[in-house]
Amino acid sequence: MVIEKIGAATAGSLSLNPTSAATEAAQQPASVEFGKFFQDFVGKVNDLQGQADKSIQDLATGQSKGLHEVMLAVEKANISFQMLTQVRNKAVDAYQEIMRMQV
Numbered sequence: 001m002v003i004e005k006i007g008a009a010t011a012g013s014l015s016l017n018p019t020s021a022a023t024e025a026a027q028q029p030a031s032v033e034f035g036k037f038f039q040d041f042v043g044k045v046n047d048l049q050g051q052a053d054k055s056i057q058d059l060a061t062g063q064s065k066g067l068h069e070v071m072l073a074v075e076k077a078n079i080s081f082q083m084l085t086q087v088r089n090k091a092v093d094a095y096q097e098i099m100r101m102q103v
Helices: 008-013 020-027 030-061 067-100
Strands: none
Touching: 030 067
Protein backbone atom coordinates (compact mmCIF):
# COMPACT_ATOMS: atom_id res chain seq x y z
CA MET A 1 0.00 0.00 0.00
CA VAL A 2 1.45 3.33 -1.07
CA ILE A 3 0.72 6.41 0.99
CA GLU A 4 1.15 9.63 -0.94
CA LYS A 5 2.13 12.87 0.71
CA ILE A 6 -0.21 15.80 0.79
CA GLY A 7 0.77 18.05 -2.06
CA ALA A 8 -0.03 21.62 -2.98
CA ALA A 9 -2.90 20.52 -5.21
CA THR A 10 -4.56 18.61 -2.37
CA ALA A 11 -3.98 21.38 0.14
CA GLY A 12 -5.54 23.88 -2.25
CA SER A 13 -8.78 21.94 -2.28
CA LEU A 14 -9.07 22.24 1.50
CA SER A 15 -10.00 25.88 1.87
CA LEU A 16 -9.46 27.50 5.23
CA ASN A 17 -11.58 30.49 4.31
CA PRO A 18 -15.04 30.27 5.91
CA THR A 19 -18.09 30.64 3.73
CA SER A 20 -20.84 33.08 4.54
CA ALA A 21 -22.96 30.36 6.16
CA ALA A 22 -20.05 29.26 8.31
CA THR A 23 -19.38 32.87 9.27
CA GLU A 24 -22.98 33.36 10.35
CA ALA A 25 -22.85 30.14 12.35
CA ALA A 26 -19.60 31.24 13.98
CA GLN A 27 -21.11 34.56 15.02
CA GLN A 28 -23.91 32.85 16.97
CA PRO A 29 -22.98 30.86 20.05
CA ALA A 30 -23.65 27.13 19.93
CA SER A 31 -26.08 27.45 22.83
CA VAL A 32 -28.29 29.76 20.77
CA GLU A 33 -28.31 27.30 17.86
CA PHE A 34 -29.10 24.36 20.14
CA GLY A 35 -31.74 26.40 21.94
CA LYS A 36 -33.43 27.28 18.65
CA PHE A 37 -33.21 23.67 17.47
CA PHE A 38 -34.71 22.41 20.72
CA GLN A 39 -37.45 25.05 20.67
CA ASP A 40 -38.39 24.12 17.09
CA PHE A 41 -38.31 20.44 17.98
CA VAL A 42 -40.60 20.95 20.98
CA GLY A 43 -42.97 22.96 18.77
CA LYS A 44 -43.11 20.19 16.17
CA VAL A 45 -43.76 17.55 18.83
CA ASN A 46 -46.51 19.73 20.29
CA ASP A 47 -48.10 20.09 16.84
CA LEU A 48 -48.05 16.32 16.36
CA GLN A 49 -49.65 15.84 19.79
CA GLY A 50 -52.36 18.33 18.84
CA GLN A 51 -53.00 16.57 15.53
CA ALA A 52 -53.28 13.23 17.33
CA ASP A 53 -55.73 14.68 19.87
CA LYS A 54 -57.83 16.18 17.07
CA SER A 55 -57.90 12.91 15.16
CA ILE A 56 -59.01 11.05 18.31
CA GLN A 57 -61.72 13.62 18.88
CA ASP A 58 -62.86 13.35 15.25
CA LEU A 59 -63.04 9.57 15.56
CA ALA A 60 -65.03 9.80 18.80
CA THR A 61 -67.53 12.25 17.32
CA GLY A 62 -67.93 10.26 14.11
CA GLN A 63 -66.36 12.85 11.80
CA SER A 64 -63.56 10.44 10.90
CA LYS A 65 -64.11 6.82 10.00
CA GLY A 66 -60.45 5.84 9.51
CA LEU A 67 -59.16 4.13 12.64
CA HIS A 68 -55.85 3.41 10.91
CA GLU A 69 -55.28 7.14 10.30
CA VAL A 70 -55.95 7.89 13.96
CA MET A 71 -53.57 5.16 15.08
CA LEU A 72 -50.87 6.46 12.72
CA ALA A 73 -51.25 9.99 14.10
CA VAL A 74 -51.11 8.74 17.69
CA GLU A 75 -48.05 6.57 17.07
CA LYS A 76 -46.28 9.38 15.20
CA ALA A 77 -46.90 11.68 18.17
CA ASN A 78 -45.78 8.98 20.59
CA ILE A 79 -42.52 8.27 18.75
CA SER A 80 -41.71 11.97 18.41
CA PHE A 81 -42.36 12.49 22.13
CA GLN A 82 -40.11 9.55 23.01
CA MET A 83 -37.36 11.01 20.83
CA LEU A 84 -37.78 14.42 22.46
CA THR A 85 -37.49 12.79 25.88
CA GLN A 86 -34.31 10.95 24.87
CA VAL A 87 -32.74 14.12 23.43
CA ARG A 88 -33.55 15.92 26.67
CA ASN A 89 -32.08 13.07 28.73
CA LYS A 90 -28.87 13.10 26.68
CA ALA A 91 -28.58 16.87 27.04
CA VAL A 92 -29.04 16.62 30.82
CA ASP A 93 -26.47 13.81 31.01
CA ALA A 94 -23.99 15.89 28.99
CA TYR A 95 -24.58 18.89 31.26
CA GLN A 96 -24.06 16.77 34.38
CA GLU A 97 -20.87 15.30 32.91
CA ILE A 98 -19.54 18.80 32.20
CA MET A 99 -20.39 19.88 35.75
CA ARG A 100 -18.41 16.90 37.13
CA MET A 101 -15.27 17.94 35.25
CA GLN A 102 -12.53 19.44 37.34
CA VAL A 103 -11.01 22.65 36.13
